[in-house]
Amino acid sequence: MRKLPVFLGLHASPSTSLKWVLAVIPFILLIMVYLVASDIRHRSNPSDKLLPTVSKMYTAINKAAFEENARTGQYQLWNDTASSLKRIGIGLGAAAICGLFCGLNLGLLPGIKNLFLPFTTFISIIPPLAILPIMFILFGVDELAKIVLIFIGTFPLITRDIYLTVKKIPREQIIKSLTLGASPFSVTYLIILPQIMPRLIDTVRISMGPAWLFLIASEAIAATSGLGYRIFLVRRYLAMDTIIPYVLWIVFIGITVDWGLRKIVQTKYRWYLEY
Amino acid sequence: MIEKLREKSILFLHDVYKQYGDKVVLDDIDLAVAPGEIVTVVGPSGCGKTTLLRMILGQEFPTSGQMLINGNPVGLADSTRGIVYQKYSLFPHLNVLDNVLTGPKLSLPFFERGRHKQQLTDEAMYYLRKVNLAEHSNKFPHELSGGMRQRVAIAQSLIMKPKIILMDEPFGALDPGTRENMQVFLLELWEEFKMTFFFVTHDLEEAVFLGTRILVLSQYYTDDRGNGAGIPRGAKIVCDHALPKEAQSTSVKATQKFAELIQRIRKAGFDPEYQQHAKDFDLSHSDSFRTLREDQYTGN
Structure with a gap:
């Protein structure tokens, strides 16, 4: 052979x-x-300072993670991580939930589709960073502006993806549900919704990239904590020994979240992978 | 006569037309179906048999004409009609048992669904045993073979006890052996439950073997409107008669009589050269009726 x-x-x-x-x-x-x-x-x-040795990076990150900051009394790395994760969690979470319901209704109801699909397309083409100043003006420089930016950056994408997924569900499924006595409400939320949940998780996975981008961009401009804030802050001192471990830490968080979401699909939605 | 048919029929179509723009698909369909019949519908591709099924289902609507199910006008799809498609009949995210349970559950008010769970499950298992799938109740559709999927889809419809079960090429994607098994299986179910089937297929042999009554839809005919190109003519029922239903085994397919019947139907419906006049259609079924318009058939 x-x-x-x-x-x-x-x-x-x-x-x-x-x-x-x-x-x-x-x-x-x-x-x-x-x-x-x-x-x-x-x-x-x-x-x-440009290419710090491993021992220098170790010292820096050790200080950030395990030593109380003398001035604020906080553990800097964990504090930054918590701030960032909170923003990205709320922003992307809200985008996922809204995108799910909007996409579902756009896909199933022709009237809603004709009313909102062109508008959604319009919104999705606006570069979110271009309206970042508007966010800061409207929502202040606190948490809300950052969360809204992440939301606006990911919501149209998720909506459109869910819309396309719903569109692809064969018409037969809907008619079949109706012949089984389902109301339009049941068709939408008991038959179609469970079928697109795994796709939603996949879409959120894909949206993690843009979400991080918008998070770090907004933190870079105005914040008092956060991973992106820290990176841009220590940049002034050319503190590569902090920046590099921080970037690696962000990558680690990203991989972990991605892996977790993938595991959920693999265990809870076996049919989706085989279908 | 028509009034009487209207009353006793489970499915009643009168002067039904379907047009897409200028194109007439179905041209003056009259049909009365008695309860307990297996009506098989055949016809050349594009003759509108699926359109007819979809109109009965409530997925499409006639351009004009009357359609009644059990005396009530046909509306949007609901639980008076069951449907088994060639594919996509099953919900991919539910296992076999839940697929069958979907109908009974959705028919109950939301807050009562939990309370009757055991009773509903027992009923679903009863139907799953009827379709020989009880031991597969925990599997998902993607884990089943094509024939098993179609049996689940049949159980899914049966449990709703619809007035009529519509089938759109349900065995079309199965291999020949499985297909024949499914035909025998369907007849056994019918012997037991005596439900009404409206069975669309492109396979003449299947239609003749399964049906108690055959409908041939065809656009290959002529009538007193003439043969000009400008005449908007759509498919009609060119053949409607009862089929012999003796002790059914698939061996009947090999008989001379069976082959002759198929030849006759093929000629009447599938041969573009054979332009039968509307007055010569074989509409010998006892429930068959026709209300003719004068321009189509003047009677001479």
């Missing part, structure tokens, strides 16, 4: 262990390049 290539070509079929090795290679390369570059810079200037 012809042997399939391990790595190269259209028919490559790497073994399980090789898959792991392949996945890790780019990370190792990145780390090595960084370490070498950092070492070179430190040789000529031991107090280099």
Whole structure:
């Protein structure tokens, strides 16, 4: 029998262990390049700030995470994380719930669709960052403006995605429900809604990227805490030893949330993956 | 005569037309169906058999004419009619038992649904046993074969006890063996429950084997309106007669008589060259009736 290539070509079929090795290679390369570059810079200037050594980053993050801030009495990293997660949670959560109901009604009710779909399209094309100043003017520089920005940035996308998902549900399903004695309300909320829940979770996963973008942008401009705020604050002192761990921390949170949402779909909505 | 038919029929269509723009799809359909019949509907593709089924279902509406179910005008889809489609009949997010339970649950007021749960479950399991799926009640539709899915869909409709069960090519996507099993299975169910079926298929053999009455819809006919291109003519029932229903086994399909019947129907409905005149249609079924308009058929 012809042997399939391990790595190269259209028919490559790497073994399980090789898959792991392949996945890790780019990370190792990145780390090595960084370490070498950092070492070179430190040789000529031991107090280099651009590419801090691992030990410097460790000291900085240790201080941020486990030492009380002398002035505020808070643990800076956890405080920043809590602020950011609260904003993104409320903003994206509200967008998910509103997007679900709007998309559902747009998809099922032709009248509502004709009334609101063009408007939704219009809203979805506005670059949210372009109206960030309006947010600050309208809602002040406190939490509300940031939450609204995240909401406006993700809500139209989720709505349109749910709308398209509902559109794709065969008409037969609706007629069938009616022949089973369902009221229009039951069709919408007991038959169609449960069918689009897994898609909503997927859409939220995809919207996490934009949500972080809007969060950090709004925190950068006006805030007193938050991961984005901190990164932009310490930038003034070229504190790469704080910025890099913070970015890694954001990536870690993102991956964890994404993994959690994916697990929910895998365990609760098995049919969705097979369908 | 027509009044009497109107009263005793479970499904009654009178002078029904369906037009899409200028195109006439169904042209003056008259039909009365008695309870307990298996009406099979065949016809060339595009003749409007699915349109007719959808109108009875309440998914589409006639351009003109009267349609009654059990004496009441046909409205939007509701629980007086059951439907089994070729696919998409099942709710993908519910397991087999919940799919069958959907109807009885939704028919109850919201707050009573929990209270009758056990009773409803027992009833659903009864129907699942009838369709030989009791041991699969926890599976999801994606875990079932095509034939099993269609049996769930039938149970889903049966439990609602509709006046009439509409079927739109329900076995069309099944392999030949499964298809034949499903035909026998459907006849067994019918023997037991004697419900009324309106069964649309493109398979003549299936139609003749299953039906107690066959309707052939066709646009290949002529009448006194002439044959000019400008005459808006749609499909009519060109053939409507009872089918022999002896002890049914699939071996009947191999008989000479069965083959001849199919040949005759194929000629009447499916041959574009064979332009039967409206006055010569074989409408020999005892419930068959026709109210002719003068321009179509002057009677001479």
